Amino acid sequence: MFVDHLQLTDFRSYESVDLGLDSGVTTFVGANGQGKTNLVEAIEYLSTMSSHRVATEVPLVRSGAARAVVRARVQAGLDDPRQLTLELEISPGKANRAKLNRSPLRHAREIIGVVRTVVFSPVDIAVVKGDPSERRRFIDDLSIARWPRLAGVRSDYERVLRQRNTLLKSLSGRLRGGPPPSDAEATLDVWDTHLARVGGELLEARLTTLADLAPHVSKAYADIAPANNDAAAEYRASADLEFTNQAEDGSVHGALRANLSAALAAGMIERRAEEIQRGVSLVGPHRDDIALSLGMLPAKGYASHGESWSFALALRLGSFHLLRADGVEPVLVLDDVFAELDSVRRERLASGVRGAEQVLVTAAVGADVPELLAGRRFRVADGEVVADA
Numbered sequence: 001m002f003v004d005h006l007q008l009t010d011f012r013s014y015e016s017v018d019l020g021l022d023s024g025v026t027t028f029v030g031a032n033g034q035g036k037t038n039l040v041e042a043i044e045y046l047s048t049m050s051s052h053r054v055a056t057e058v059p060l061v062r063s064g065a066a067r068a069v070v071r072a073r074v075q076a077g078l079d080d081p082r083q084l085t086l087e088l089e090i091s092p093g094k095a096n097r098a099k100l101n102r103s104p105l106r107h108a109r110e111i112i113g114v115v116r117t118v119v120f121s122p123v124d125i126a127v128v129k130g131d132p133s134e135r136r137r138f139i140d141d142l143s144i145a146r147w148p149r150l151a152g153v154r155s156d157y158e159r160v161l162r163q164r165n166t167l168l169k170s171l172s173g174r175l176r177g178g179p180p181p182s183d184a185e186a187t188l189d190v191w192d193t194h195l196a197r198v199g200g201e202l203l204e205a206r207l208t209t210l211a212d213l214a215p216h217v218s219k220a221y222a223d224i225a226p227a228n229n230d231a232a233a234e235y236r237a238s239a240d241l242e243f244t245n246q247a248e249d250g251s252v253h254g255a256l257r258a259n260l261s262a263a264l265a266a267g268m269i270e271r272r273a274e275e276i277q278r279g280v281s282l283v284g285p286h287r288d289d290i291a292l293s294l295g296m297l298p299a300k301g302y303a304s305h306g307e308s309w310s311f312a313l314a315l316r317l318g319s320f321h322l323l324r325a326d327g328v329e330p331v332l333v334l335d336d337v338f339a340e341l342d343s344v345r346r347e348r349l350a351s352g353v354r355g356a357e358q359v360l361v362t363a364a365v366g367a368d369v370p371e372l373l374a375g376r377r378f379r380v381a382d383g384e385v386v387a388d389a
């Protein structure tokens with residue numbers, strides 16, 4: 001899949017831009033702050049209706065304008081000439097509107113996943129160096145990219161968790177005035193059941209995705225890094241998952257979901273007194289983490305800056321290869337990657353991504369992008385995007 005035409009109106013710094021694109025490698029070069037990331041962010045937003053840079057839509061609309069429009073034409077594949085046109089109108093504070101092949105969609109969110117993207121950008125370093133929540137979001141987002149219905153499972157889980165926490169908090173408050181009434185425990189049983197059911201489904205998706213992803217990440221890392229390149233990713237659950245049917249090699253089979261729900265329920269019973277005392281849910285996917293390691297050492301706290309960077313990149317490249325193995329050919333976006341890598345890693349990365357159907361690269365310094373990725377080049381300056389002669 002590749003984007004062959006991109007048109008922006010009042011998106012970020014762009015009043016209006018109209019850009020023909022090709023399959024293969026395209027590089028956007030320009031000084032800092034000229035609008036390179038803004039361009040690829042528009043494609044990311046069209047793909048996921050979320051951006052790696054912001055949590056709200058206000059910054060996506062050009063300052064002073066009321067709404068932004070992103071239009072793209074997408075070709076299904078190199079040897080599949082079918083085309084789709086997509087249009088997304090972003091109006092902060094109002095419902096967005098989307099069209100597919102010029103027909104309005106009932107809900108703008110239906111446009112999610114029509115264009116598939118994998119975006120690597122500097123903020124991804126947080127997946128390696130940041131809090132567990134960053135790694136949970138990473139694995140959930142990737143699972144959602146594979147199975148879109150999981151977006152609903154994740155929001156159900158968050159809702160059940162909030163409600164259970166509210167109950168636990170009130171129980172913990174009442175504890176100070178004597179033991180909680182017995183009917184409160186019965187209500188808690190109900191929430192335990194909900195949390196275990198939805199949590200089991202979320203956990204199943206995460207474990208399956210991580211098991212499928214891990215070999216791609218190890219390979220992507222070893223392909224980029226010439227030394228100390230034994231990268232691994234392992235799930236760390238807050239519940240005791242020993243009796244699940246996760247095989248030695250990390251693969252998962254069979255009636256996993258029911259076993260996971262049972263493990264979560266057992267974990268909640270075991271820690272009920274502590275949960276009531278502290279007034280929060282201590283067992284479940286919201287307390288889990290993914291341990292990333294290089295050789296014998298954890299990546300977090302030990303890996304060098306370049307190694308952490310390479311690991312973050314390997315997680316995205318691994319995701320790209322996993323989606324490809326699933327039968328999806330995503331657009332690969334490498335935002336500001338090359339400046340951070342040494343020359344060996346640059347060359348290795350370039351030769352690894354050359355075969356993708358479409359790679360969009362941004363760089364402040366054109367010379368940082370290896371020759372191997374020659375492709376087409378655009379200069380980005382003063383709100384204009386101009387093809388290099």
Ligand SMILES: Nc1ncnc2c1ncn2[C@@H]1O[C@H](COP(=O)(O)OP(=O)(O)OP(=O)(O)O)[C@@H](O)[C@H]1O
Nearest residue numbers: 012013032033034035036037038059061062063364
């Ligand atoms: N909503 C907006 N309205 C107007 N201008 C905006 C808006 N959002 C961002 N900008 C401007 O866009 C510019 C940033 O663009 P972008 O992040 O694409 O730069 P870049 O070329 O990727 O730079 P770098 O090389 O530093 O990564 C900033 O100057 C910023 O002020």
Ligand SMILES: [Mg+2]
Nearest residue numbers: 036037336362
């Ligand atoms: Mg940028």
